[in-house]
Amino acid sequence: MSRSTLLRLIRALPDPAPAVPRVLGIDEFALRKGHVYATILVDIETRRPVDLLPDRTVESVRCWLADHPGVKIVWRDRSASYAEAARLGAPDAIHVADRFHLWQNLADAVEKTVLQHRALLPEPQPPSSPARAVVLPPIAAEPRRTGRLSDRVREQHAAVHALRQDGFSLRVIARKLGLARGTVRRLARAKDPDELLVGRWTGRTSILDP
CATH class of the missing domain: 3.30.420.10 (Ribonuclease H-like superfamily/Ribonuclease H)
Known part of the structure; x- marks a missing residue:
């Protein structure tokens, strides 16, 4: 054949x-x-x-x-x-x-925790031996504002506010972006995305405090 x-x-x-x-x-x-x-x-x-x-x-x-x-x-x-x-x-x-x-969940949880509590971390101690001291740039007291979590929050914040300016309701925005209405409400109320990354959690008690 x-x-x-x-x-x-x-x-x-x-x-x-x-x-x-x-x-x-x-x-x-x-x-x-x-x-x-x-x-x-x-x-x-x-x-x-x-x-x-x-x-x-x-x-x-x-x-x-x-x-x-x-x-x-x-x-x-x-x-x-x-x-x-x-x-x-x-x-x-x-x-x-x-x-x-498991690794993905752990990485997200660690990143979120560090962002929340970065302002509370102490400054590093100076080196004990001046001869071997390495000059490091000063660490600012402000939390780190870049990374997967913060970038995602900034993108969502910008998208929510752009849709709000177009006159869409929170319910419609939540459906368009695939987010929970509570999340959309928090994003809409925040004037700056940094409020969502730091301000809400600074000083709040946590099970991680001990």
Whole structure:
């Protein structure tokens, strides 16, 4: 037979059904960032994709797990939706927080804490030996105002105020930007984004104080 016929016959064969993974990774990905998200399912042990779901809802993930029994470990981020879906669809599976999201959550928490309490950090002690002293630039008392968190706050603050000037309500702005109404309200009330980065938390007691 010809090459074209052979390829046509091969393409006509049904795809083999993938085996249900013992360790299933669940995560979201953006089809249109900030607007449309879907879910990818990965066999963690073979590192191969298993399936794609058209959204990231509890029902979609729950139905997939219910239709594919045998998952022993669910490897996921800390999303409440995926946690609920796994609890309903695979009630006997063990939940594991994956390493990437643990590091990401830790980095975000540390960055936010340092920004909040930077003004309270003491100045460094002068070196004990003048002969080996290294001249360092003075550290300002003001908190650091650059970085992922502060940049994100500045961008959101500018976007909220631009939409407010166009006459949009807080509800509409929250829907357009994909933010909670409380977050939009705080951004709208702040005249300067630095108020959101420092002023609100300076001097406030925290479980980290001890």
